[in-house]
């Protein structure tokens with residue numbers, strides 16, 4: 243068990259937590275939700291003692307081991323991949339090091355012998371002999387192939403590093419596992435692997451995610467951060483969402499009698515549990531809805547940002563033409579004729595293929611073969627996958643956004659713009675390097691909107707965004723009159739925006755004018771895919 247007692251934290255006038263008291267108990271998986279900037283990451287950092295609150299304390303049941311998914315992608319650069327995973331179990335790792343140091347000694351004494359056998363005992367007790375093979379299995383499950391296990395972390399691409407750090411966190415069966423948006427850089431198969439792992443995991447999990455599907459399949463509880471308070475509810479995300487909607491409706495119809503309300507709630511719970519028991523959710527330890535604190539469910543009042551993409555000028559007939567575009571190992575032979583108004587979703591087993599393609603189209607990276615050209619009238623608005631380099635300065639938000647605005651430099655315009663992206667009042671004076679993950683993406687979306695391009699290039703636009711912002715973004719892209727090239731692991735997003743799907747593989751590409759669902763269920767496409775990935 244891990245518990246927070248009277249936690250308060252405030253930045254300037256902004257109160258993140260006001261006397262928060264909450265407990266997380268063994269065997270449960272808590273999905274932490276809340277708007278971008280609500281304080282989810284900050285709360286996890288308080289739990290793991292990474293930052294101190296203004297007041298209050300955290301207690302952990304004695305003898306329990308906590309593991310945290312590292313957010314620092316460079317911390318283990320000097321270590322091999324397999325060692326990095328095993329280092330997740332600090333105690334075991336130290337024993338291994340100590341043991342090896344003794345065996346390396348040239349003047350091995352009797353005392354050394356005794357010490358070594360003690361260490362061997364502890365090592366065996368922690369299942370040390372299986373550590374390396376466990377670590378290797380975990381890596382393989384996460385899609386890190388065996389040839390990469392012995393190389394250095396510094397040699398890995400970002401998306402591979404994330405998997406290794408995830409393996410590190412879950413290695414050696416921690417008692418409390420803390421994960422902040424673990425699915426962000428993972429492909430669908432790896433997400434499925436993680437879901438299964440967490441469903442079988444017997445200890446406590448506290449995981450932040452904006453991914454509904456993920457939350458629904460792993461969570462036994464939803465922990466909502468809103469208005470400076472944190473509260474847990476029994477049930478998965480869908481249950482929380484539907485019941486909070488019901489609570490909102492009931493609140494609005496105040497003339498209903500208390501008994502009627504209660505009856506409505508009970509019916510709702512009955513229906514919901516009947517459905518839930520059919521799904522994967524119902525297995526094993528997922529004893530949903532045993533005890534329901536329905537009366538406490540508060541209707542959430544989340545805000546939607548205003549996302550609108552305008553074009554400075556409409557495009558002519560020529561948009562983009564590519565022939566035989568190739569990036570070795572990622573994709574090859576891409577012939578592409580983009581028509582005005584196309585909304586093309588790029589997909590691949592390897593998400594690095596799309597990032598490479600977009601970087602080539604933005605002239606940030608050179609292709610290994612082939613060429614491409616834009617029509618004369620084309621200007622692009624680009625949302626890159628990585629945005630760290632945009633936020634290393636200490637500008638406040640007004641100055642940050644001003645640098646991307648050519649004509650309209652006055653503060654009223656910029657403030658108006660920031661307001662639409664939900665930064666209001668004093669918030670606009672905070673420094674760009676303290677922003678939360680989702681707030682940074684909201685700023686990058688503002689930058690893309692200011693560019694007023696007639697061709698949008700979006701690399702995983704929904705990463706880090708909260709559900710309200712994803713919805714607003716989704717609608718903006720449906721309404722956009724120009725042309726879009728994008729990639730996203732959000733199924734609904736892809737399915738509702740794209741009219742054309744292009745699959746990138748190292749052995750060639752597929753280009754189909756189909757919706758995403760039709761593309762996925764098309765037998766011919768499947769045959770083609772089997773060949774290309776074989």
Ligand SMILES: Nc1ncnc2c1ncn2[C@@H]1O[C@H](COP(=O)(O)OP(=O)(O)OP(=O)(O)O)[C@@H](O)[C@H]1O
Nearest residue numbers: 253278279280281282283284676677678679680681
């Ligand atoms: N040093 C600081 N000074 C001022 N504000 C800060 C500071 N550090 C964080 N914040 C603010 O605190 C809020 C909470 O940040 P946090 O990263 O916890 O949000 P989050 O809920 O994880 O959001 P996201 O969903 O975008 O990841 C944000 O609005 C952020 O800008």
Ligand SMILES: [Mg+2]
Nearest residue numbers: 282283678679
């Ligand atoms: Mg966060």
